Each structure stands twice: as C-alpha cells, then as structure tokens.
Amino acid sequence: MQVFFVTSHECPIANAYAPTMASLAATWGQAVETWVVQADPDFTVPAARRHAEEHALPRPVLLDPRHELIRALGARMTPEAVVVRDDRVFYRGRIDDRWRELGMRAREAATHDLRDAVAAVCENHAVAERRTRVIGCHLPEPRR
Numbered sequence: 001m002q003v004f005f006v007t008s009h010e011c012p013i014a015n016a017y018a019p020t021m022a023s024l025a026a027t028w029g030q031a032v033e034t035w036v037v038q039a040d041p042d043f044t045v046p047a048a049r050r051h052a053e054e055h056a057l058p059r060p061v062l063l064d065p066r067h068e069l070i071r072a073l074g075a076r077m078t079p080e081a082v083v084v085r086d087d088r089v090f091y092r093g094r095i096d097d098r099w100r101e102l103g104m105r106a107r108e109a110a111t112h113d114l115r116d117a118v119a120a121v122c123e124n125h126a127v128a129e130r131r132t133r134v135i136g137c138h139l140p141e142p143r144r
Contacts, residue, residue, distance in 0.1 A: 001085040001143075002033040003114070004060075005095075006075040008040050009051045014079035018055035021079075023097075024115060027124040032118060034058045036072035039066035039078060041065040041143035067142035070097055081114045083121055091117035093132030102135060112118055 005021050007014040021062045025034040036057050038048055043063055048081040052061050074092055083091040086118050096109035 001030070001031075001083065001118070002035060003118060004035045004054055004073055004075075004082045004084065006036050006037045006039060006070055006071075006073065006078055006080045006082065006139075007057075008078040008140060009043060010040065010140070011039065011078045012031055013099060013136040015053050015055055017079045018057050020095055022056050024118075028118065031122065035059040036076075037073075038063050039067065039070055039139050039142075041140055065143040067139065070139065070142075074080050075139070077136045077138060079136050080134045082112070083127075085121055090121045091130055092125050094134045099135035100108070114136075 002135065009015070014082060016108065021036065028034065034051070039063060042065070045063065048061050051057070057106065064074055075082060079095060081091070081093065081095050082089060091114065093113055095114045097111040097113065098109045099104050113129065113132050120127045
C-alpha cells in the first residue's frame with residue numbers, strides 16, 4: 001500500500017501538516033510506503049531538500065512539475081492524501097479535520113480520515129468515506 005501526500009511548499013496549511021505527515025509515516029513504518037509529491041512546477045531538487053529538512057517531511061519527496069502523477073492520483077488541492085493499493089485508489093482527501101474552513105483551525109482533529117482509511121485498507125475492510133473535502137491551497141499551474 002502507498003500513501004501519497006500531495007503538497008506545495010507555498011501552502012501554509014500543507015506546511016503546517018508536515019509534522020502529522022511525518023508522524024503517520026513513522027507510525028506505519030514499512031507497512032505503508034509514503035511519498036511526498038511536490039506540486040510546485042519550478043521547485044528545484046536543492047530547494048525540495050531544504051524544504052523537506054526544514055519541515056521534517058517524510059521521505060522520499062517526488063517533484064511533479066508537470067503534474068503527471070498528481071493527475072493520475074486525481075488530486076486537486078494541497079495537502080491532499082491518496083491511498084493506493086494494487087493500482088486502485090481507496091481514499092482521496094484530507095488528512096484530518098483540523099481545518100474546518102479556511103482560517104478555522106481546531107486545536108486537535110476530531111476525525112482522522114487518512115489514518116482510519118489506511119487502517120481499513122490494511123484490515124481489508126471498506127473505507128467508510130472514500131472521498132473527503134480538502135481545506136488547503138489550489139494546485140499551482142503545472143509546467144507545460
């Protein structure tokens with residue numbers, strides 16, 4: 001199983017979720033492959049390395065300047081998480097509900113959508129909510 005975190009270094013909400021992404025990746029360990037997918041079209045490898053280090057993002061970080069992977073995953077916002085197993089998308093959406101609306105951040109999440117989706121897929125159960133609304137930033141225009 002793979003979890004893809006679609007993100008942008010320019011999105012403050014995505015950057016604020018970096019510790020959560022790292023914590024989830026550490027919790028899942030080798031049972032789940034985690035990938036950070038940078039959507040910024042002009043992001044360089046050195047800049048991506050610096051950003052990953054500054055925000056303690058899980059590794060590896062993939063650069064997707066043309067949004068080929070992002071389109072294949074069906075992602076539309078950042079930070080958006082996508083759970084894939086055997087080339088099938090089981091979940092696409094928010095990491096949790098800490099952001100209820102733009103500018104409305106709760107201290108703690110009440111719903112852990114991504115964590116629950118991964119647990120369901122690991123246990124061969126249906127994911128309760130396969131698509132959730134992401135509060136964050138629109139994807140930047142891809143490189144042509």
